[in-house]
Amino acid sequence: MSGSAIVARKLCKRFGAVRAACGVQLDVAPSQFLALLGASGCGKTTVLRMLAGFVHPDDGEIVIGGRTVFNATVCIPPEQRRVGMVFQEYALFPHMTVGANIAYGIARGQDVARRVDEMLELVGLQGLGSRRPHELSGGQQQRVALARALAPGPAAILLDEPFSNLDAALRVRVRNDVREILRHAGVTAVLVTHDQEEALSMADQVAVMIDGRVVQAGAPHDVYRAPVSRDVATFIGDANFLSGQACGRKIHCEIGELISEQAHFGRVEVMFRPEELVLSTYGDINATVEDFQFFGHDQLVQLALPSGARLRGRLLGAPGAYHRGQQVGVRVNGPVMIYPVGP
């Protein structure tokens, strides 16, 4: 795995009785952007802090930029790991100017002033080097934090929930900016977040953590389309579930026969996304429209099946095509995921 920028093998960490990380495996290729996604308290921040060197794992190995920084015998302190960290609350030094903040990590002997200017330009804050952090807006502070972390030319950048202190409108813009800057700098990055939209839209790779374990890792599209478990499916995006009977790749359930990519025989749980649901007013009528939620670009339709099961469908276009209480037909577009249910 000499080609990887960051490798974590079987990382374990306990805090008293709490298991924060257990057998965590990560592998990030150079210049790749990995999002570590999980609910709060799942241990994702602990993993990030272990990579940075602020928390010592109980067991496992960490390799950054081809150099082993932690294993049973080695423990390199944070200041020698060459990783830049961007904190949730930015942690800009309030007693220093923006320029001094960025210059703080640059090694002596380099042309510090030029490097600071380069960094300010990279993050689009030219001419603000003499300001104090508190004179900047939240989005600008965020970029200074990024510039400061990038300035020493680190082997990797670690971002700990960096967008959670921004309001919703600003967040989307800053996310794009940060992605641009990181791509431009060509640096390997690991982002910790609980926001699945953030993870899916920003990262090249997503690793989903539940209870201290990485349960699934892969490209955002693959993780979204084929979650390995019901838990992952509900955590990433909206999901519809129905119970069914599998016979090879054909699955019989309440809304008819569906096709799955995996073959199985026996009782299963079927999962498909709301946007895969198709409604029709002709053909087999098997559901009742219960409610609408209009979002502008699309609408969410809540349906009830005769058995009492509920489905949600995401439809493009204006409301008006359906009304509450209407009987409709339901189909699923494309293959579904199945999760075998015990005997």
Place this chain on the structure above:
Amino acid sequence: MTFEAIRAEAFDGARDHDPAARRRPPPPGLTIVAAAIGLAALLPLAYLLLRAAESGPAFWTIVTRPRTLTVLWNSVLLTALVTSSATLIGIAVAWLTTRTDLPARHVWAVVTCLPLVLPSYVGAFALIGALGPRGMVQTLLAPLGVERLPSLYGLPGAWLALTLFSYPYVVLTVRAALRGLDPAVEDAARSLGKSPRRIFFDITLPHLRPSILAGGLLVALYTLSDFGAVSMLQFNSFTRAIFVLYRTSFDRSAAAVLALMLVALTLLILWGEARARGSSRLYRAGVGASRPSPRVRLGIWKIPSVLVCAGLTTLGLVLPVLVIVFWLFQGWKAGEPLWRGWDMVWNSSRAALCAGAVTVAAALPVAWLAVRHPGRRARLIERSAYAGHALPSIMIALALVFWSVRYAPGLYQSFGLLLFAYACRFLPEALGSVRASLLHVSPRYEEAARGLGHRPLSVFRTVTLPLLRPGLLSGFALVFMTTMKELPLTLLLSPTGFSTLATRIWSATEDALFAQAAAPALVLVVLSGIFVGVILKQEEEDVYE
């Protein structure tokens, strides 16, 4: 135990709980240093206990002596009287200056807190100089044929003096809480159909309870440990009785026993406050109200309210300054030597500068351990470092005199032991401000700096220390000022011939040479005034917020 303590108290609620820091073990060197400081702070109490234990069965004889019981009764009575009167006055003034349309509200808000700048013995000197026999008022009234004024000495004088100079503690704590109360809570009660009076008693007062308790605690501790006012006004409470026993009797274990009783009484009050507060934690509201509260119209009560504020200011501030100037003038007219040279100013400042530096240096490792590596051990060390909070000066002075005479005669009345005593007594004040500013410095700053390639020592120098500087400086200033005003420690422990502003005022007043006490008192009041001004200003413009 002043502004800083109040500020730290207010900050307590906003503490940043960092589960990762909680589990990080402290470096062993830090624990050892902090533990040594904590133990040193306990030395006076430990030695006094040892000494009292040596007296054996005589201990109970002394405790149950009628004379001792009278002293106990006097102390309890004085503390109860002063605490209740100061609390009532403090709540009223805090409410008037924050929630009503009192004319010149902002001026009264500052002016009513200023009596705090007077050390109690200067205040007592002023009261005696004004209202005592052959005092200012009598001198002025003599042409009208007034021969005698009602006696000031004893309980009435001590009660008046201590109330006047301690009620601002209650004003400050209660005012902070009043400002923190979300007006929406009162609005909600109003919309539920309650009258303003009912709201004050049902909503506002319960919310203020923790702050009233905190302010009352400060007043009670101030009263119990006060030495200057009760001595000058000749009221036989613990501190005075201990001093007299120490000076006059050969059997010094009696003084030790009384000092221990005083400590027990102090601990009882601290315990009572903690218990009372424990159940009212819920009432603490979030920091900062969303909008200012509506003002209550005083109506016909406007004039009496102004008169109350004016009366307090006159007695607590204007009168003392007038008296000092009056006696300066009297002395100048009589051709007395008013100024005994700059020696005492130099001595006072030298002691205060050294005490400030030593105390802040001792507070830093303890605060660091408590904030960055919290745990049972850290809590124990911090508690013992706070011992000075519960130990009256006279008791620390006595313990150190006994200890040095027996075990280290070379240290007796040495400058070093004096500094040690100051540090024991004032460590809590330095700890309060160092701790509060350390809580402001998020560990993320240090982690960010280390992530950028700096070693721990370099991080401390370039990031932590600059961020801590305001806290260290205000801790230093606080200890500097309280040392400057400190009387009993200086009186009992300072080297022979080492005369300070405080001891000079004391000895001149004791000999009824009021004119000679006036000049050092004026210097002390002016210095205190500047200091409080600086602190109040700093409070307004919190630097990194």
